[in-house]
Amino acid sequence: MTRNLKQFRKKVFRLKLRTGVETFKGSGTWDEVIVKKEFPVAETAVLICDMWDKHWCEGATERVTRMAPIMNSVIKAARRNGAQIIHSPSDTMNFYADTPYRMRIVSVPLVAPPKPLDLPIPPSLPIDDSDGGCDTGEKEVYKAWTRQNPAIEITDPDVISDNGQEIYSFMQQGGIKNLIIMGVHTNMCVLNRSFGIKQMTKWGVRCVLVRDLTDTMYNPKKSPYVSHDEGTKLVVEHIEKYWCPSILSDDLKETYPPEEPK
Numbered sequence: 001m002t003r004n005l006k007q008f009r010k011k012v013f014r015l016k017l018r019t020g021v022e023t024f025k026g027s028g029t030w031d032e033v034i035v036k037k038e039f040p041v042a043e044t045a046v047l048i049c050d051m052w053d054k055h056w057c058e059g060a061t062e063r064v065t066r067m068a069p070i071m072n073s074v075i076k077a078a079r080r081n082g083a084q085i086i087h088s089p090s091d092t093m094n095f096y097a098d099t100p101y102r103m104r105i106v107s108v109p110l111v112a113p114p115k116p117l118d119l120p121i122p123p124s125l126p127i128d129d130s131d132g133g134c135d136t137g138e139k140e141v142y143k144a145w146t147r148q149n150p151a152i153e154i155t156d157p158d159v160i161s162d163n164g165q166e167i168y169s170f171m172q173q174g175g176i177k178n179l180i181i182m183g184v185h186t187n188m189c190v191l192n193r194s195f196g197i198k199q200m201t202k203w204g205v206r207c208v209l210v211r212d213l214t215d216t217m218y219n220p221k222k223s224p225y226v227s228h229d230e231g232t233k234l235v236v237e238h239i240e241k242y243w244c245p246s247i248l249s250d251d252l253k254e255t256y257p258p259e260e261p262k
Contacts, residue, residue, distance in 0.1 A: 003042075003157050003174070008082030011255040012038040016248070017208065020241035030241060039178045039206075041082040041255055045171060046075065048087050049183030049190050051152055052145030057134035059228075061144075063215050064184060068151035071182060071213050071249075075152065078252040084176060088183075088195055089148035090162040096147075105159040111169040116202035122242035125187055126234040127224065133185070133217025135228050164194030168203060180252070182210035185217040187235045197243050211236045211246040 096102040218231035
């Protein structure tokens with residue numbers, strides 16, 4: 001089943017995009033700016049990054065477990081409003097191999113991505129995650145996940161993929177230009193997966209991070225020695241400065257007719 005877009009052709013999401021601007025270049029001082037943009041529903045997808053059933057870090061598992069039902073309610077609203085939903089629980093594709101959601105995207109012919117944009121190299125992240133970022137003491141890194149968190153519903157016309165070229169090809173086939181990303185972990189998978197913010201931005205996709213539905217792998221015992229939540233906030237601000245804007249999830253709960261040109 002594909003999206004029936006007839007009823008959504010003239011609907012838009014009205015997004016309040018938060019971005020960081022160095023108003024006076026070279027000053028090192030950044031201002032927070034809100035830019036209002038309309039994203040046509042027919043051209044917009046919501047991607048859920050690595051919201052697994054379990055993580056090797058107990059703290060990460062607990063935070064995802066708390067977030068998943070809240071995220072599911074937002075996803076249901078976005079789906080109802082006509083957005084394409086893409087589930088991307090990396091390294092679990094065998095679990096979904098025979099489902100229509102996986103087969104739907106595998107059947108799409110692959111498209112060669114464009115030459116990556118030549119973007120400036122941003123500074124390092126503002127947090128030290130070199131210890132793996134676990135805040136509850138676990139040290140053994142292993143594949144604890146087998147599927148996406150079951151609190152997040154997968155239904156028609158959703159698709160499932162953890163492959164950036166598959167997702168890019170699916171978006172190209174469907175005329176999708178905007179990718180709204182939620183999930184974990186902001187400083188790792190959300191940025192660096194083949195379907196993450198960095199790669200998709202380099203391929204010319206307009207990416208947006210949902211800042212109230214994400215989390216970092218950060219241990220407050222590492223620099224800059226702030227709380228876990230503050231560490232997440234710092235990473236979000238870094239992304240807003242150097243990669244893409246962010247929104248709050250409420251922006252996905254309603255759609256509107258496009259505003260008339262003034």
